[in-house]
Each structure stands twice: as structure tokens, then as C-alpha cells.
Amino acid sequence: MKRSWEAADFEVVARAALSSFASTRIKLSGPELAVSSRTAMSLSLLLHELATNAVKYGALSVPEGQVAIAWALRRADGVDTLEMSWSERGGPPAVEPTSRGFGSRLIRMGLSGSGGVKLRYGALGLTVEMSAPLAQIQQG
Known part of the structure; x- marks a missing residue:
């Protein structure tokens, strides 16, 4: 992510974004993947x-x-797609917010800004599944 306005590795970006949080309690897994700036x-x-x-x-x-946090590449209906999941466990039950602020809208925009997001609020925690066409993810 240090190379401004160039492609960056998905995992490097994720680790940088999460570096100020409890990184030992956040597990990342997925293939090497270049994403646009x-x-x-x-x-x-x-x-x-x-x-x-x-x-x-x-x-x-x-x-x-x-x-x-896991991500994978899939092919569906002839389109290569990036799928990412965020899964929380071991905390309190997840409860859907009663109001929708900027953060909620940001999450619902997903990876490409055009949606493709499923949120599940459950007794075991929050699960978020996102998908976006790979072409959108890799092109600036």
C-alpha cells in the first residue's frame, strides 16, 4: 500500500487497515491478489x-x-468474482443497528461501491459476505 496509486496486494492492504486493532485476534486467509488503488x-x-x-x-x-477474514476467487456465469467474508465469533450476539449512519452505508456499498453485500446478525456474531466482479476490483 506504500506505492501510491498503483496496484496493491489485498492482504497487505487488509493488514495495514487493521494494524491498530487486536491483530492477533484477526485471522486473514486467501490467495495473493492484486487490487487497484x-x-x-x-x-x-x-x-x-x-x-x-x-x-x-x-x-x-x-x-x-x-x-x-477470508477471500476467494470464483467463476459464476462466466464472470470471475472476488468473494470476501468477515466472520465474528466469541463475542456478544450481533444485533442489527436501529439507525443507519455513514458507517452502515459504507459497509452496504461493499467492495466495489455497488453493493453485493449480505449481513447476518446472529447469536454467534456478525457475518458479512461481499462479492464483486474481479475486473472492477483490479481496474482503477
């Missing part, structure tokens, strides 16, 4: 918002809480 910025904001919420209300608000 625009995607790197969106991903940073998105992960920072999710982590901030996890610290305030979710898994990272308690010592035993964990977050797993």
Missing part, C-alpha cells in the same frame, strides 16, 4: 469500519472474541 482505499475504509464496530459492539469487545 481505488479498491485498496475502499477496502481500507470498509475493514476499518467493520473493525471499529467489532471493538465497540462485537467480537473484539471481549478478550476471547475473534474475527476471520
Whole structure:
């Protein structure tokens, strides 16, 4: 991410965005993937918002809480797609917010700014699944 306005590695961007949080309790897994600078910025904001919420209300608000972030490449209907999941466990039950502020809108915009987001608020914690066409993720 230090190379401004160039492609960046997904995992490097994610680690940088989460560096001020409980990084030993956040697990990342996925293939090497180059993303555009625009995607790197969106991903940073998105992960920072999710982590901030996890610290305030979710898994990272308690010592035993964990977050797993996974991403994978899939092909569906002839389109290569990036799928990413954020999964909180070990914290309090996730409760859907009663109001939608900037952070909620940011999360619902997803990886590419055009949606493709599923949020599940459950007894085990928050799960967020996102998808976006790979071409949008890799092109600036």
C-alpha cells in the first residue's frame, strides 16, 4: 500500500487497515491478489469500519472474541468474482443497528461501491459476505 496509486496486494492492504486493532485476534486467509488503488482505499475504509464496530459492539469487545477474514476467487456465469467474508465469533450476539449512519452505508456499498453485500446478525456474531466482479476490483 506504500506505492501510491498503483496496484496493491489485498492482504497487505487488509493488514495495514487493521494494524491498530487486536491483530492477533484477526485471522486473514486467501490467495495473493492484486487490487487497484481505488479498491485498496475502499477496502481500507470498509475493514476499518467493520473493525471499529467489532471493538465497540462485537467480537473484539471481549478478550476471547475473534474475527476471520477470508477471500476467494470464483467463476459464476462466466464472470470471475472476488468473494470476501468477515466472520465474528466469541463475542456478544450481533444485533442489527436501529439507525443507519455513514458507517452502515459504507459497509452496504461493499467492495466495489455497488453493493453485493449480505449481513447476518446472529447469536454467534456478525457475518458479512461481499462479492464483486474481479475486473472492477483490479481496474482503477
